[in-house]
Amino acid sequence: MCSEKKLELLTNFLREAGSLAQFFKSRKGKQGSQTDSASNSKDKQDDVQTFTFNLETNIQLIKDTLGNPPDINVRKIEIDKEQNYTIAVIRMDGMSDKMEINSSVIEPLTKLTFEQLRKQLENPNSSNTLSKLISVNKLSCYTEVNKVVHSLLQGNAAILVNHSQEIYMAATRMLKVRSITEPTSQTVIRGPKDSFTEDLRTNTSLIRARITNKDLKLEMVNKGEVTHTDIELMYIKGIADESILSEVRRRLEKIKVDGILESSYVEEFIQDSRFSLFPTILSTERPDVVVSNLLEGRFAIFVYGTPYVLIGPAAFIQFFQSAEDYYQNQYMGTFIRILRFIAFFIALYAPGLYVAIMTHHHGLIPTTLLVSLAGQREGVPFPIIIEGLVMEIVFEVLREAGIRMPRAVGQTVSIVGALILGQAAVEAGFVSASTVIVVSLTAIANFTMPFFNVAIAARLLRFFILLLGSFIGLYGIMLGTFMILAHLCSIRSFGIPYFEPIAPFRLNEQKDVFVRLPIPYHFSRPSPANPEQKKRAGRKQNEK
């Protein structure tokens, strides 16, 4: 028993030593330029590896390349036993449409006669019987292993014929996708209720259906060294600025990453200022938002596997424009938009101003209010900044818990949060009621943003303002504001100043900044648009 164990240990050790030596060898090999070039040339040979004329070898080749996975499905159809004429249909289970393969590929192939097949194989110039028989919408032909495997992995069916090197790929891709549902994070009362899904083609079709115009262009790039994710760039030719588009293409081309799981990966590669708190690219799950932005001369980037579509160049002001502003009456649109700016201001400044005024500028508070505030704070053992900071952090914890918590225990957060942390803490005298009110007001205000990512900027900068307000009062808040403004004025989105219609000031774009004028008065497109196509189809043109 003991000797057996020893032997096992020894063999293990030897194996490890061997693998270690191999590892070092391979390291050395990578360092040495000679072996490197040799391995490179070998890679190249792999790239152009072609199929043989033997069916069984070819099937084995495909299986070996994929590592003989359980989800590969091979169906052989014997046409003629003597001459060994066999056809094989290979597909990946779960990726392809079973029904279509049965009815449009396998069924016609079973009716194929030996004569027909031999005629085609012996005389390549004769009419292609296979493509006549197989009734799928796209049929392509490859001889390279890599291309066939790639196509197979996309869900297409491979049709192999014995004595032939050519592999036919039938387009039978069908994935189980989520159906189009209502938007979950950008909802409206009046307006379209559809939203993007994870499937790229569904998403582009939603836009195509809304803009039936030949100028709507779509370009594809494939990025991700490992995942090979499809990314598509959409714009309207003529309205979009060509120089911005070429810049986008250049930036998309420069992406080098293992995998792309969400459009935020692309966003972080192509945005102008990587370290800014403010988002410089809009992301939306609403097709109508994409359409309106395409019409303003912006571009959209669709990424496979996410319902969030990127839109750029984005201005700061756009993060305050909800789709609903344009669907409701213009007075309501204007009112709500101004309300949103106020809410953003509250989300950013309320705790800071509260702490600053309570610490440094008592004089600003009317006497009666001051007395009531002082009364609340009587017996609270902490300085107001500690109280404010702790409550802010507690709220952030509650919010995070609310998102991550399993649905079944969702009720607990509201009970713990509202009753224990709110009411009980005030009653116990740990925090003053006014602080709780200010923190909750801030929290509510933060949720009014139509785009979640601009609220993040307010959420984080709030702490900066809070500290400044506590240290040196309104003066500090004022200086903090200068810094934020300078930052906003300095960043750009694809070369367009981020703070654009305000600074630099553009008078003709003020129709859609703080005030939302009726749609017939939106004569011109904003500055990201092609400078030669500034005029929209508007009332003035119609009158002419």
Added chain:
Amino acid sequence: MNLIPTNGRNEIHESTGEIMNEIKIGRFQFFTLLFLFELGSAVLFGMGKDVKQDAWIPALIGTLGGCLIYTVYTMLHNLYPDLPITSYSKKILGKYIGSAVGFAYIVYFIYLATRVLRDFDEMLVISQYHNTSLLTIGLYMIATIMYVMFKGFEVFSRVSLILFLVHTATITVIFALEIADNLIIPVNLLPVLEKGWIPIFKSVFPASLTVPFGELIVVTMFFRFVNGQSSIRNIGFMAIILSGLYLTFRSLINIAIIGPDVRFRSTFPIISEVGLINIANFIQRMDSFVIAVLVILGFVKVYIFYYCALSGASDLFKLKKPEKLIFPFGFIIIIFSVFIAPNFNFHMKIGFNIVPLYLHIPFQIGIPLLLLAVALIKIKRSRLRQQDC
């Protein structure tokens, strides 16, 4: 000089009609810069306190004088459209004297930045932060200015545009509140010209003429950045006249509300004025808000002087990376703003009695006039020579 980090974004920028490598400021931005710059300390300390109820007359006359001085600057600029004053002084007066004059201007700008920073530090300490040191208050301000300085002048001019809108809105609201509270007593303005014209002219020259109007000498440092060079003169006049009218109006309201005697004794008349607002015992003590607005003015003014010193130094010493000077200059400004005077009274005494006469008049009027005269003579001579040939 370029203080903007480009991050390889030059190529795209051309598409939007602006060129990234050059600083370009729009006409409206130029206007707001000048407007806020002019208000600066003049709003803080109140103009022409010594002529009591007639304080608005020096402001009005100063505006006209300001236009004249500004004309001299634009004439110089038209002769050398691509250069700041530190460069064309060399062309006009020769390498050595010109460099000395340029260097003197850099020191002058640093000194003014220091003075303005001290003015606003003192305002904050006296009115709000009694227990905070001048150094602390100044450090916050200079840190912010340095941050914006790293972002570049173009960004600053855009910020100034937003600050202009904020400032205008606040001032309008405060004026509306003053009317609503029925604080304005026009009788305070009488009698007009109680002691004749002589004290008024004494007040105009040198005090009201040099601060704020003569301080426009700084524009000679960034004239060349303005987009649309042909309209520089008109925009400048508009900014000077509007800011002059605003200062006149400010003095009128100020006198009408707090009266000439209180104004004469008050250190910061505008704060005393706004402190009187009390509507229904709810809207009261607006002075904290006015201080916040005054911080805007201080920020703009210190920034511009600081920037001009920096830009002058990089121009004079042919620096490739002017960003390197931001920290040393900021350090100098913050340290000297504390040590420049032992107390506020001494600071004010220097500011009102010595600086206008011995610094402002030579630097704002003397040297520019001299430069213009020499330049014109030189041009005439070269033309005569050409004719001779």
